Amino acid sequence: MKRIAYPAAVLAAGLILSQVLFFIVVYRSNLLLYAKLSAMDAAGYLTVPNTHVTAQLTHILPAFYGALFFTFTTGAGLCILAMTAAWIYKRIFNSRRWCILFLLVCWMASLAAVNIGGFAFAATLSVLIIPPFAFILFLFHMPAEIRPQGRFVLALQIAAVIIIALVWLPKTDRDVFIDIRDNILLTNTAGKAVNDFYYRYTLYAANVFKTPGQKQMAAACTGEIADHDLRHRIETLLTESDYLPVNREAPCDLHVTYDNGSLFLSASHHKPLLETRMQDFVKTPKSILADFSRKTDTHASLRRITLYGLFIALPLSLFLLLHGFLCVLLLPVPQIFLRHAAASVLCAAMGISFALPLYFSSEDAILSSSEIQAALSSDSRHDQRNALKTIVAESMDLLDFTNHSAMANSPHIPVRYWYAAALGNSKKEAAVEILKQMLDDPHVNVVCMALSGLGRVGGRQAAHDIKNRITTSDHWYVQWYAYRALRQLGWIQKPLNMNHGLLR
16 A cells, blocks of 8 residues: 555545544534424424424434535545645655644644634544544555655646646636536436435535524524513514524523613523623614624634635545545556556546536627527527526526527426526516426426525415425425525514414
8 A cells, every 4th residue: 555545545544534523523413403493393483404304313324424525525625634744744854853843733723723713513523633643644654765756656646636727727716516517417317416415415514514693594592581572572583583482491592581671692501692782682683693693603614624625625635536546456557657657647637527518518608689599599508508597697587588488398407497597587477387387397406496586586476385395395405495485585484383474
């Protein structure tokens, strides 16, 4: 392993450790969410996720699959940083003592930094364990001396990474993930499986680092307020912001107490994080609750690490794992240098080939209505998608154009997705009916976009259909979009309403 693929082997070991740790993190988060949702359901609220998904929160597999998101982003990022530090320590500074002391100080400073806003369990666990493990393991397996050919091997790997990055960089904009989904993932069976897996399990991971204000609904406790009328008034204001009052014994995201004209907001039964006058809370409850949510945020560091991991560590880890795998496959090649060179070239070729669909499907500027009409009438799925995206971006009414009705049943998922998105701009009743029909689309992304469109143009008559999706769907992402659509229509929950809700 020392001379063939030790970086990939060390990274794989680090990822396995990361998966174990993040499984604990996600499973712990799932159990806490289960308790809160159970309390909300007992209080008579419409919950997201619903009981179909809530029942899965105590199971092993959703936590395991959700943890994969952190493993290949946060875990991969920490592993690669630690491996890089180990290489610099041994190769550049010849294992000098002051260097290891400096790295130790950096590690301890990182632990302090992730807890600067309060104790962060997930970030602390990962930073505490993963970097030292990867650092020590990398040092143990690194050859004592680097041979002349080793420098060429390293140069080839770096060159391959740079070439891949240069090919991808022009296509890296704010829509990069949508473009990857539309042009790479949703065009083949394997890609569809990856896409579906992501949308089914990513919310389990996302729930770990969301603040109360970032969640669709949060549990609130007001039971310590003795004045019934005052408590009812506060609960009504909380419910309008999706802080749902539950039993005082249940685990809550927000505890509210009252004393001498002031409200005290805390994330536990102990130290208040925010104090406000009752009259101020009545005037601006959303602003005060947003301020409270910011004060409870202990996961900002984890979100930043995860974002870095998504853009940098994930592709780097895939490169290293693939490179190591190819080196093992190429064992019949006698020379180690040729083995590594071939692996680097193959990795570069694969990285470039994955980017090519983004270039072939490049969006030509569509400026006029006649160009949009021509693209909609085209047989090209790329032209149709680009025209629909233009309609969405320019807030045009799709139903002002013709020859597009068949797109609702297009065999191409991205076309159906953007067709639903474009219908969400229309003010015509026909758009609402088409969107309702698209709620039965077999693909989750299309259903979510149809729900989003109904939230913008559906009106009160669409609320029943949307709410029905929340109660019957077994897909958390669908329920998430459906609830957001309900709120866009002005629907609000009513305390102890047995799930009836109100439309303003």
